[in-house]
Amino acid sequence: MDLENQSRIKALTEEHGAENLIVVFGAAEGELTGLAAETVTVGDPTYAGSLTNVELGLGVYHAVEPTFKEAVDPQVYEDQIGMMEMVLDVDDIVGEITTIREENSKYNK
Amino acid sequence: MSIFENKKYILIGDRDGVPGESLKEVVNTIPGSEVVFAATECFV
Amino acid sequence: MAKAVIKDAGYSLFHTPEMLIHLGVTQVSERLTNQDSDYLKNIRENLRTYEEVVNYLPNQVYIGNFHPSELRELERPFCNLDYKEGKRFGIFGEIMPEKELLLFLMISDVFGLVLLEENFLQESINDYQKHPLKTEEEINKVIGKGSKINDIRLSIDNGSEPLYCEDKLVGCVKKAHDIDSNLNSHIMTENLVVKATGAITFKHLLAKNNVKPEDIGYVIECSEEACGDMNQRGGGNFAKSIAEVVGAKNSGGCDIRAFCAAPIHTLIHAATLVESGVYDNVVVVAGGATAKLGMNGKDHAKKGYKLLEDVLGGFAILISKNDGVSPVIRTDVVGTHKVGTGSSPQVVTKSLVEEPLKRNGLKLSDVDKYSVEMQNPDITSLAGAGDVPLANYKMIAALAVMNKEIERKDILSFTDNHGMVGWAPTQGHIPSGVPYCGHLINEMTTDTNINRAMLVGKGSLFLARMTNLFDGISVMIERNTGVEEANNISKEEINKLIAESLKEYASSLLK
Structure with a gap:
């Protein structure tokens, strides 16, 4: 994940508390989703950013997950994400993010 | 109450997936939600 | 007004493994944040040789020795293919080795900023002497102007950017100012490249x-760097500096910047300049981005692949007056991502693809080939970032489903028929719609079923932190019918119009 984004997430978690935060990703592939989700739960797997060895344990979701989709306005979802739901490999992404959330998220799962 | 309500949101979009601005529009429809950070990453 | 045409195109790649290590942002960042990392320690083992780069088929497609459609038949990743017949030169350009590029850096430098070690200079001149496009003037400019290695080391101690070739220090680029960060040696190197x-x-x-x-x-340059000094960071202008090197002495020029979408913006600008009669010939040119070398290298290495982002790209496209043969740039079929368009993928795709076609009574399937962002999927898939062109084609196909042009089950065949497998290196602006122009000229001037193509560019404006807006622009290219565009108005009609307005004027005087 982008180094600047890691720093921002770290600071925001300190400010608002991990229990109050949810991270939603829009990554194009399962693998990338997994890496990003890992970064904000157990730390940056690439050892490059400020979240290296930092276990934030944040709740992580991807925009194409059914649980997330159910929580938002269906028309807005259709307008904003409907097409990408058709384009992306939803099963792959849902598989990756669910595994990381179940194993590594400490909050909001 | 759903787990998603009354939470603060960090949104990490993808230029070639779902961009941050789209995530924001959608999350704003969740009751009590507040987007504290939205970004779009680019790998190309 | 007669439409402009895409008359010709040149494409080149430059194999630059040392620049990857020393100038690529991913590697520079890694040295700053994690200098003992395995990635950096093992990086040399993960570099490709020049021969490997020449034998890599997407590169051969880029310089025109293969057609993009041939990639579809091949197994992926392309980097695992055992192909040995790659050629340095293609019908559009070449794949130049780093040694000769370093020499050309010195040849094209007019401020004495590039120093090359004397033996290396002679070796690189010996190589460049065999180049079909070398000129004596170029050679004379640098011959005998080599530096002692100790002077180069001293210069590096004083802030010069080192230049390497085959793991050896061979020169440096001096800073162009003592305190101006926009003229420091790193930026001067990027800009000279x-x-x-x-x-x-x-x-x-x-x-x-x-x-x-x-x-x-x-000449309009449309890459992603900026040249200028501390009083005008992006003052410009690469375009005229390049035109000067190639002897285009009657040319004016400027730079256009719009992130990865810049080439299509520029192509449209160039077409309108020709169409309106301001200039007969406009060249759209772009050099390569050292910053993006090895951008996804950590992912490639982690998966056991060589670092595939080891080439710089360049293109030059000639836009000319209608010759009755070359493909026509349909400036009336331009899709614009507007300030108020929004950034969801569907509104972006609608604004770039559907809107201009609909406005002209065309369907999505009326366009034979879409040239979107043609990133080579080897590079992005192995980095976990997917297949960018394929995702773009699926979006266009999804729109066709929504418009009831095709059935949902036909999405894949639509992407096959109207799309291509990507072949361009991830150099930002380089893959953006334009890599197809060379192939397109060949297809639209010979007996093929390609009559309409659409070039689509997208750009991540938000990376500059000035706006959250996305960007994109598209234009349709069409086979030339060879028919002179008829004047919409005849001489008789003009005479009649003049007579009428004179009559009107006269009667207004009488009132």
Whole structure:
């Protein structure tokens, strides 16, 4: 994940508390989703950013997950994400993010 | 109450997936939600 | 007004493994944040040789020795293929080795900023002497101007950017100012690389003799760097500096910047300049981006692949007056991502693809080929970022489903028929719609079923932190019908109109 984004997430978690935060990703592939989700739960797997060895344990979701989709306005979802739901490999992404959330998220799962 | 309500949101979009601005529009429809950070990453 | 045409195109790649290590942002960042990492320790083992880069089929497609459609038949990743027949030169340009590029950096430098070690200089001149496009003037400019290695080391101690070749220090680029960070040695290196790679590609365009350098009226450069000093960071102008190198002495020029979408913006600008009669020949040119070398290298290495982002790219496209043969740029079929468009993928795709077609009574399937962002999927898939062109084609196909042009089950066949497998290196602006122009000229001037193509560019404006807006622009290209565009108005009609307005004027005087 982008180094600047890691720093921002770290600071925001300190400010608002991990229990109050949810991270939603829009990554194009399962693998990338997994890496990003890992970064904000157990730390940056690439050892490059400020979240290296930092276990934030944040709740992580991807925009194409059914649980997330159910929580938002269906028309807005259709307008904003409907097409990408058709384009992306939803099963792959849902598989990756669910595994990381179940194993590594400490909050909001 | 759903787990998603009354939470603060960090949104990490993808230029070639779902961009941050789209995530924001959608999350704003969740009751009590507040987007504290939205970004779009680019790998190309 | 007669539409402008895409008359010719040149494309070149530059194999630059040392620049990858020393100038690529991913590697520079890694050295700053994690300097003992395994990635950096093992990086040399993960570099490709020049031969491997030449034998890599997507690169051969880029310089025109293979057609993009041939990639579809091949197994992926392409880097695992055992192909040995790759050629340095193609019909559009070449794949230049780092040694000769370093020489050309010195040839195209007019401020004495590039120093090359004397033996290395001679070796690289010996190599460049065999280049079909070398000129005596170029050689004379640098011959005997080599530096002692100790002077180069001293210069590096004083802030110069080192230049390497085959793991050996061979030169440096000096800073152009003591305190101006916009003229520091790193930025000067990046900018001189843009200039040199743009100029070599431009030479390839000229070599095909479709235009004389002195007949070029204007040059627009559209890469992603900025040249200027601390009083005007992006003051410019790469375009005229490149035009000067190639001898386009009657040319004006400027730079256009719009992130990865810049080439299509520029193509449209160039077409309108020709169409309106301001200039007869405009060249759209771009050099390569050292910053993006090895951008996804950590992912490639982690998966056991070589670092595939080891080439700089360049292109030069000639836009000319309608010759009745070359593909026509349909400036009336332009899709614009507007400020108020929004950034969801569907509104972006609608604004770039559907809107301009609909406005002209065309369907999505009326376009035979879409050239979107043609990133080579080897590079992005192995980095976990997917297949960018394929995702774009699926979006267009999804729109066709929504418009009831095709059935949902036909999405894949639509992407096959109207799309291509990507072949361009991830150099930001380089893959953006334009890599297809060379192939497109060949297809639309011969007996093929390609009659309409659409070039689509997208750009991540939000990366500059000025706006959250996305960007994109598209234009349709059409086979030339060879028919002179008829004047909409006849001489008799003009006479009649003049007579009427005179009558009107006279009667207004009488009132």
